[in-house]
Amino acid sequence: MVRLEHGELLSSGYQGVVYKVPAGPEYPDADWLIVKEAMGSPIIRAFRRWMIRREYRVYQRLEGIAGVPRCVGLSDDRLLLEFIDGQPLRLSANELPDRDRFFDALLETLQGIHRAGVAHSDMKRKDNVLVTPAGMPCLIDFGSAVLRPDGAGFLRSWTFRQACQIDLNAWVKHKYLARYEELTAADAVYYNPTLVERVARPVRRFWRKVTARKFRKARRRASNR
Missing domain, CATH: 1.10.510.10 (Transferase(Phosphotransferase) domain 1)
Known part of the structure; x- marks a missing residue:
């Protein structure tokens, strides 16, 4: 079993947390592994575990494709991947x-x-x-x-x-x-460009203008204090 307490936290997001951990003797072909683990409240954790199991099935489809990390396995609903230096x-x-x-x-x-x-x-x-x-x-x-x-x-x-x-x-x-x-x-x-992208593009541009305008106003207010 991978010991997360000795790992390095790389990221934390809506899918869970991602660690870099020593591979250990169970995985002689690797020095390091990437571990994705579900965290949060019981309901959120259950959803994230489902996502991790789904991602594991994705990696099973992708086995052997160049440019995709090798999936080492699934351990207690934690996704284990080879570490890619990059x-x-x-x-x-x-x-x-x-x-x-x-x-x-x-x-x-x-x-x-x-x-x-x-x-x-x-x-x-x-x-x-x-x-x-x-x-x-x-x-x-x-x-x-x-x-x-x-x-x-x-x-x-x-x-x-x-x-x-x-x-x-x-x-x-x-x-x-x-x-x-x-x-x-x-x-x-x-x-x-897909329909979704064509619709999202002007919305994204408008949102950037609005947020930029709010930022400029906030900066002016701060400078006038």
Whole structure:
């Protein structure tokens, strides 16, 4: 059993807490593991445990796909993953040693998980894409993944296809740093904003303007005191 008391807390969010822990003799192929554990009140903890078990099933579908951490197992509703040494793309987007190679590999990973019936659906968060010391991508945190259900009806199949497209749109956004006017013909085939994204974009812009205006007013009030 993994001993969390000796672990390093990496993050805490709506899905639970994430630790980096020594692998121990039970896992001779790894020095460190990532452990995701449910926390909170009994009701919240029960929901998070369900999410962790669901994420474990996602990783079972993704076994062997390059650019995805290896899932070590599920222990007492704690998800155990191999530790990937890397920096979030958020911190490395402008410093990739070989940008084309990195994004070609990331596209292959996306296409691989889509063929396996999984859409990440939260790839626009650059923290979910790691850059390894070798300059290669690793896609992490499948807690919000959308699965392609077997024998599903039109609506659920449509939802999965939309989630796959959102992944590809995020790939384009990261590769071109949101400078869509520079999109090449070869990559343009991957970019097709979904209805959800088209609706959310003006709402997000409006919200940014409102919050920026409130910030400026608060700053002026503070400076006048």
